[in-house]
Amino acid sequence: MTSFWFRGMIRDKARFLFPFTVVTIGVALVVCLVGFMEGVFMGMIDMTANLDSGHLRLVNQSFYDEEHLRPLDRALANQRETRDWLIKHSDPEVDWAPRIRWGAILDVPDEQGETRSQTPVVGMAMDLITPASKEIQRLRLKSSLVEGSLPEGPNEMLMGFQLAEVLDVSVGQPITLIGQSFDGGLVADNYQVVGLVRFGVTAMDKKMVLIDLVSAQNTFYMEDMVTDWLGYFPSSASFDRYEKIKGNMKAVLADWIPPKDWVKDDSPIVLSIRDQQNIGAIMDKFRVIKGFVVGIFTFLMVLVLWNAGILSGIHRYGEMGLRLAFGEPHWKLILTLAMEGLWIGILGSMVGSLLGGSFAWYLQEVGLNMGDSFAQSGLMINDIVRARVTLGGFIQGVVPGIFASVAGTLVASMAIFKRSEANLFRELEAG
Amino acid sequence: MVTLVIPCNAEDINAQKLLEQVDDNLWANTKFISGRLIIDNGRKVRTLTQDSWMEGVTRAYSHYKSPAREKGTKMLKIGGKLWMYTPRTDRKILIAGHLLRQSMMGSDLSYEDQMEDHKLSHSYSATLEGSEEFSGTNCAVLHLVARDKETTYQTRKVWINPENQTVLKEERFAKSGKLLKRIEFKDYEKIKTRLFPRTLVFRDMLKENTQTTYKFDVIEFDIEIPAKYFSQSILKR
Amino acid sequence: MNWGIAAKNFYRQGLRAFLNVLVAALSIIALVFMLSLLNGFQAQATRNLVSTDVGGGHYRAPGFDILTPTEWEDFTISVSEALKGLPDRDKAEVLIQQGQLYPNRRLYPVQLRGIAMDQSLLQLPLAGLKSFENKIGEMIPVVVGVKMARKAHLKKGDTVVLKWRDKGGAVDARDVLIVDVGDIINPRIDDGVVWLRLDHLQAMTDREGEVSWVAVRKYLGSLEGFEFHGIELLMADLLALLRQDRINSKILWGILMVLVCTSVFNTQILNIFKRQKEIGTLMALGMEPQRVVRIFTLEGVLAALWALIIAVVLGVPFFIWFQGVGFDVSHLSEASFPIRETIYPDYQLREILVSVFIVLALIIVSAWLPVKKITRLDPTLALRGRAIT
Secondary structure, three states, rough: HHHHHHHHHHOOOHHHHHHHHHHHHHHHHHHHHHHHHHHHHHHHHHHHHHHOOOOOEEEEEEHHHHHHHHOHHHEEEEEEHHHHHHHHHOOOOEEEEEEEEEEEEEEEOOOOOEEEEEEEEEEEEEEOOOOOOOOOOOOOOHHHHHOEEEEEEOOOEEEEEHHHHHHHOOOOOOEEEEEEOOOOOOEEEEEEEEEEEOOEEEEEHHHHHEEEEHHHHOOOOOOEOOOEEEEOOOOOOHHHHHHHHHHHHHHHHOOOOOOOOOOOOOOOEEEEHHHHOOOOHHHHHHHHHHHHHHHHHHHHHHHHHHHHHHHHHHOHHHHHHHHHHHHOOOHHHHHHHHHHHHHHHHHHHHHHHHHHHHHHHHOOOOOOEEOOOOHHHHOOOOEEEOOOOOHHHHHHHHHHHHHHHHHHHHHHHHHHHHHHHHHHOOOOOOO | OOHHHHHOHHHHOHHHHHHHHHHHHOOOOOEEEEEEEEEOOOEEEEEEEEEEEEEOOOEEEHHHHHEEOOOOOOOEEEEOOOEEOOOOOOEEEEHHHHHHHOHHHHHOEEHHHHOOOOOOHHHHEEEEEEEEEOOOOEEEEEEEOOOOOOOOOOOOEEEEEOOOOEEEEEEEEEOOOOEEEEEEEEEEEEEEOOOOOOOEEEEEEOOOOOEEEEEEEEEEEEOOOOOHOHHHHHOOO | HHHHHHHHHHHHHHHHHHHHHHHHHHHHHHHHHHHHHHHHHHHHHHHHHHHHHOOOEEEEEOOOOOOHHHHOOOOOOEOOOHHHHHOOOOOEEEEEEEEEEEEHOOOOOEEEEOOOOOOOOOOOOHHHHHOOOOOOOOOOEEEEEHHHHHHOOOOOOOEEEEEEEOOOOOOOEEEEOOOOOOOOOOHHHOEEEEEEEEHHHHHHHHOOEEEEEEEOOOOOOOOOOEEEEEEEEEOHHHHHHHHHHHHHHHHHHHHHHHHHHHHHHHHHHHHHHHHHHHHHHHHHHHHHHHHHHHHHHHHHHHHHHHHHHHHHHHHHHHHHHHHHHHHHHHHHHHHHHOOOOOOOOOHHHHHHHHHOOOOOOOOHHHHHHHHHHHHHHHHHHHOOOOOOO
């Protein structure tokens, strides 16, 4: 009986195809919209997260307090133990990236090896070489490269392209870094500029250099030490997830038996991106805006689906009259209609989710180039529109999708109550 | 440390003269020092050992011997210029401009402090401020005012034992008169004809808990220094 | 006559017609709101930058770069006669130098920014400095921003040691008194910046009459010895960010429009399905199919017009209300957007007219698309309600 009814539903164009299409389009649009909004916002957040704050961050309290000075002597030792602890106490989906934030003076020699110019820079060291490292992809370094290549060996450096301009440095130029080591001593080490990068933010293009983590550890005598551990969730994870994992980690932080090489006043803290640069408040506000937009959107979609429900109902007045005439009770009729609405809602939502989801996924993974000279450049800001596929997006699409489909059918079926069997039957004759 | 002002027959002391005598005592034509630089940044103490050859105040060459990381680092001062060589970079780096103001090897001295290439009596004019007892010695306190507007520390104060013309303490001030650095000269010892401190303690008075101590283990005066030590060609492996 | 039929048909749809109109009206409101809010954001961010830092552009000492602190001392310039002659409301002289602050006896490198006290071109919370003499007294009065105060653990009334170099290279240091923690709406001149009187900073650094730049109200043509940096150059980063925001809002709006069009399209399909007997009758009575299409399309036009009216009726009070409340974005300044206070939308007539026109056009097109097949309708089938299934 069910399969009979089901086949009937699918074969009847008016009964199925039209409302189904509407639900599909509606759900796809909402999934897309939410994904897009998340993407825009997350893009903004990720800009900060990827380079600076991580989604989660483990850092020594005393380093964090004096971050502007980049006090390498407040770095955390025992990289492996720390990583193990982080992996064990966070979540398997979090990817932990060790980083060193450093500051130094760049000395550019001329052909005779004499100092030609010097300038202070800020730097970040990250794993740029290990094949398994996700840092290059995370910072979109490949596409931000203006000239040259990515570091492949030790002591190779990526430089902001405007800094290179100012220093009159081109790819292949040897450079000496002069700074302070972990224990306050003098450090000088040679690097080679292998690539020029366009970050898209003037302050960084003019002052930033990136080097590989191992090279930095060598240079600053920080073997087995890093200043920061940045945790990255996959793009599907929501903000709440960040906070939840942070909470879990904080709870066990106090029980952490410090690894043997830690200094006694080392006290690491766990921060989420919300805690840094007041991103939390921005996120909250964004949530309100998103709720507003999605709310309007859902309302519109319910209206559209209601229309669709009525449409399919009208199509079938004749059938209803016939069924009532055969003695089918009203409630049963409406129940089957509601069931049909439910099925259409579910099927439409599934297909809609698939369509909207894959479009959003495409935007997430590939991005939509909005065409501008600016576009190829961007590490931080760019014209490539990106979306983000989240579970929330699907829920926000599917729930009203199914609800509106059922509700629309029910509202339409109300008409059946109002009309007599005879009236409905006449419409069947006419039809 | 107890300091108290006691009356003194100030007119007996010629401040400028006294300062010159101090300089003559400290600045030999040539000297060789093998010493230790003990840097305490409040959290950690590091010790560097170095050999230095100096000729007058204008030329100096130092060679760091330990720890392993600093080993082989060389610094050469000729006239107004300072170069550094590190074996790791195998380059000579000019320390100039911004870099000059940075802390030298993480100590309380800046490269600029290290660069001083004038005798005090040459760059400053001294007046006697009074006398004061400092660590058991009755000292003449000289107030030094820079002759040149470009001198880093426009005023200084030195505590000198007039008996043997040795400096026991020196304070360096900002233009406004705010105390910036304090240096104590300790453990004077007679080496040949001169009295020379075996220990110098530097403090940056704006920072908390930091201190740099120079310990001179070997001091030799009027020695022959090979010419190559004061040539840029020394700045290589 | 077309109008008459269309209007009658339209109003007879009742609730559904109204809902359609409502959907369209809401999207018009949303669109206008979104665009205006963005305009407001841009206008305000620009205004804040202009009023606190940029002015109408800077006449700078050639080579000066705010991002290279180590060279600030090398790039200063004496104010030329042409600039000196400007009234105080049209210029602001600024001197930038490096300094080192020692809060809690820990080093904090800062930017010392001296600004002329009698200028009224830039609005800065520096009233606390004005009451001091142009000669430096016992302590140097300074103002820091809220953000800087928090980072360096400073509060109003604190004294802290400041160290700097004068022109000759001599070191100087003094206690400075935080006379005020100012609410600086532009975080770029808050974080790491210590504000002083220009005459004080010049005296401190032995640089009488020297500045790093002079902010002016408007461009005065090229001046000998100066480099002019216009607003676009000084705000390039912000402008790029806003451009991206515009692209994003266009996409958002595009998605919204697809939904509105789907809704109108949907309604029209329902209409012609329900009314195919009516269409058949009209055609059987000799009405040309094109005219039927026109009537149905006119219904769409009617919907669009009503949408416009409802948008005005609902939207105008909303916009007026919102203009009073504003949109609080105080948190943004933390993320170094040069904006702090409440944002008010900035309504631009031309932009609104163009976007409303686009919405109406889209509605009318989606009303026309489904009905155009009427021309191919067989009147006899339509009469029996069998032409469209």
